[in-house]
Amino acid sequence: MTRFILRRLAVGILVAFTVVVLSFMLTRLSSDLAISIAGPQATQTDIEIIRKAYGLDRPLYMQFFSWVGRAAVGDFGESFFFKDKVSNLIASRMPITMTLGLVGLVLALVMSIPLGILAAVREGTWVDKAVTLFTMIGQAMPSFWLGLILMIVFGLWLGWLPISGIESWQSFVMPGVVLAFTAVPALTRLTRSGMMEALSSDYIRTARAKGLLRTSIIFKHALRNAAIPVVSIAAVQLGFMLGGSIVTETVFALHGVGFLAWESIGKNDFPVVQAVVLVLAVLYIALTLAADILNAVLDPRLRSA
Amino acid sequence: MSDTIILPAPAPSGSRLGNAGFVIGLAICGLVVLMALVGNFMVPHDPWTQNLNERLIPPFFMEGGGAEHLLGTDQIGRDYLARLMYGARISLMIGLATVITSGLIGVTLGVVGGFFGGKVDDVVLFAITCRLSIPIVLVALAVVGLLGSSLFLVVATLGLLLWDRFAVVARATTMQIRNLDYVSAALCAGISTPQLLLREILPNIAPHIAVVATLEAALAILLEAALSFLGLGVPPPLPSWGLMIAEGKDYMFFSPWVIMVPGLALCILVFGINLLGDGLRDLLRTGRVT
Numbered sequence: 001m002t003r004f005i006l007r008r009l010a011v012g013i014l015v016a017f018t019v020v021v022l023s024f025m026l027t028r029l030s031s032d033l034a035i036s037i038a039g040p041q042a043t044q045t046d047i048e049i050i051r052k053a054y055g056l057d058r059p060l061y062m063q064f065f066s067w068v069g070r071a072a073v074g075d076f077g078e079s080f081f082f083k084d085k086v087s088n089l090i091a092s093r094m095p096i097t098m099t100l101g102l103v104g105l106v107l108a109l110v111m112s113i114p115l116g117i118l119a120a121v122r123e124g125t126w127v128d129k130a131v132t133l134f135t136m137i138g139q140a141m142p143s144f145w146l147g148l149i150l151m152i153v154f155g156l157w158l159g160w161l162p163i164s165g166i167e168s169w170q171s172f173v174m175p176g177v178v179l180a181f182t183a184v185p186a187l188t189r190l191t192r193s194g195m196m197e198a199l200s201s202d203y204i205r206t207a208r209a210k211g212l213l214r215t216s217i218i219f220k221h222a223l224r225n226a227a228i229p230v231v232s233i234a235a236v237q238l239g240f241m242l243g244g245s246i247v248t249e250t251v252f253a254l255h256g257v258g259f260l261a262w263e264s265i266g267k268n269d270f271p272v273v274q275a276v277v278l279v280l281a282v283l284y285i286a287l288t289l290a291a292d293i294l295n296a297v298l299d300p301r302l303r304s305a
Numbered sequence: 306m307s308d309t310i311i312l313p314a315p316a317p318s319g320s321r322l323g324n325a326g327f328v329i330g331l332a333i334c335g336l337v338v339l340m341a342l343v344g345n346f347m348v349p350h351d352p353w354t355q356n357l358n359e360r361l362i363p364p365f366f367m368e369g370g371g372a373e374h375l376l377g378t379d380q381i382g383r384d385y386l387a388r389l390m391y392g393a394r395i396s397l398m399i400g401l402a403t404v405i406t407s408g409l410i411g412v413t414l415g416v417v418g419g420f421f422g423g424k425v426d427d428v429v430l431f432a433i434t435c436r437l438s439i440p441i442v443l444v445a446l447a448v449v450g451l452l453g454s455s456l457f458l459v460v461a462t463l464g465l466l467l468w469d470r471f472a473v474v475a476r477a478t479t480m481q482i483r484n485l486d487y488v489s490a491a492l493c494a495g496i497s498t499p500q501l502l503l504r505e506i507l508p509n510i511a512p513h514i515a516v517v518a519t520l521e522a523a524l525a526i527l528l529e530a531a532l533s534f535l536g537l538g539v540p541p542p543l544p545s546w547g548l549m550i551a552e553g554k555d556y557m558f559f560s561p562w563v564i565m566v567p568g569l570a571l572c573i574l575v576f577g578i579n580l581l582g583d584g585l586r587d588l589l590r591t592g593r594v595t
């Protein structure tokens with residue numbers, strides 16, 4: 001078990017390092033950062049001053065190592081636009097993104113597990129087909145569009161929920177639903193196929209033969225086994241949600257990390273952009289690692305892998 | 306790193322929407338292709354001409370709409386139906402071009418990893434893991450934001466980002482057939498490895514790749530719409546459906562149809578492509594396509 005965790009940890013660190021290199025290269029894509037920072041009205045001397053001030057006159061590898069060295073201790077430099085430490089910016093925006101991600105995950109599980117069970121129990125009937133149709137429609141809806149529709153219906157027509165910004169917990173309902181919908185199709189399908197596999201297995205036949213209650217068979221015996229992949233995929237989905245929350249945050253004007261990244265991209269504020277890419281990637285790596293370990297704890301067969 | 310994501314999802318068993326779904330998907334996709342090809346010749350307006358006297362005319366089925374502009378006009382008086390038709394071209398082009406790019410990358414990596422195994426496979430798995438840990442939307446936005454928005458750049462960026470599922474499926478299916486008799490037979494016959502991969506392996510995994518291609522095309526279309534909606538995708542005045550929603554956003558509380566029309570178009574197209582993919586997968590499982 002310890003060996004398993006250590007191995008996964010090593011791979012995780014290696015992946016994180018690769019992402020560091022990629023996110024650094026990403027921001028050097030544009031031909032000359034100093035020119036884009038200086039803006040259109042800048043003179044040649046302005047550009048030179050900026051190039052020196054931000055250390056952009058140094059060779060690329062030196063810029064890289066100085067960035068990595070400082071990023072390793074949580075120092076991502078200073079934002080050009082916000083005139084603040086990038087680490088402070090991210091730390092102050094992270095709670096919103098995290099809240100949104102967790103709300104989204106909980107809502108996604110609350111929707112998809114019952115739906116998946118229902119579809120599996122009523123396999124092949126119209127209920128099953130309706131659930132399939134529902135997940136397919138969910139998959140086809142662009143999340144930003146769903147957000148706008150919810151705003152019109154629940155914000156304007158019914159007046160139940162605030163349209164944007166953060167005033168209370170209610171502000172997280174619509175963005176949470178939108179984010180949840182990015183995971184519902186996958187989680188529902190997974191629950192359905194897991195339940196179907198469990199329900200057709202020998203131990204369920206035994207349980208049936210013993211005359212156990214149907215509800216007890218479904219929830220106590222089958223669900224327990226079907227839940228293993230769902231739990232681990234849920235952690236991975238949370239990682240995707242945190243990375244994808246940029247769209248939802250922008251639509252609902254929630255000032256989380258995604259919104260920060262969107263603002264910074266528009267302003268060529270590259271220290272912020274590369275830091276957010278890195279932070280979100282590391283979060284994802286940590287979550288998949290957690291998912292793997294959780295999986296191994298729940299299902300001993302996987303430990304030898 | 307993670308088995309939970311590297312292994313391909315188990316083929317969902319039992320009833321999906323069945324053959325009817327496949328036919329409906331085919332019909333939807335055919336219709337959108339038709340829209341893209343001949344749509345703009347059927348509409349009496351072009352998607353670019355502005356007419357400030359005819360702003361935000363509602364579609365024909367609403368009060369104030371008429372036959373002149375069947376789906377109404379946008380905030381600067383451009384014909385919505387003409388823009389919708391042209392938008393179909395953009396969506397389909399994005400889907401197709403992205404899938405070709407990402408398919409080439411992903412299938413190459415997957416087949417090579419799956420066939421050679423060992424260290425080569427470790428490298429491929431590592432590449433997939435790295436790719437999965439990168440937040441796609443954010444990176445695509447950053448690339449377009451730094452380099453300037455253009456249709457080409459959107460396709461190139463999405464193509465370089467969406468190859469992971471191709472690689473996963475190509476790798477898994479290659480591993481399954483690597484040790485089959487006909488592969489050994491070809492090897493004994495003295496075929497070279499590249500020839501073997503191209504002539505024996507590739508045709509046999511192609512159906513599985515086709516299923517992935519539909520899923521990825523749908524994803525690329527949705528991502529392009531999201532990027533364009535955020536202002537960092539296809540540049541205006543090109544009528545991308547995502548851009549139409551972005552431009553209509555300021556008017557949506559008074560004229561909800563400005564976002565309903567392009568949004569529904571997106572939904573229907575993506576739904577159709579997904580139905581097609583699901584139907585294809587069903588055909589594969591029942592063995593009618595081999």
